[in-house]
Amino acid sequence: MTDATTRAHEAGADTDARQWEYTTYAPAGETCPGCGQPIQSLDVCRRGMLARRDAPPLVAYWHFACATQKRA
Numbered sequence: 390m391t392d393a394t395t396r397a398h399e400a401g402a403d404t405d406a407r408q409w410e411y412t413t414y415a416p417a418g419e420t421c422p423g424c425g426q427p428i429q430s431l432d433v434c435r436r437g438m439l440a441r442r443d444a445p446p447l448v449a450y451w452h453f454a455c456a457t458q459k460r461a
Contacts, residue, residue, distance in 0.1 A: 421434070422449050
């Protein structure tokens, strides 16, 4: 394993469901799954996938602040 792979594995990144694809702007009408608030057109956000039971993953957008908060 490379150093980066080892660090990611030790940090639990391979089991974290929130694997961010990139930072972007959300399409109109998107709601942040982290806080439940609408994402405004010029809010910087993170794009990722939400796993669903018995269905393909769903593209979702999080406010940048919601995506970077530590989970307890």
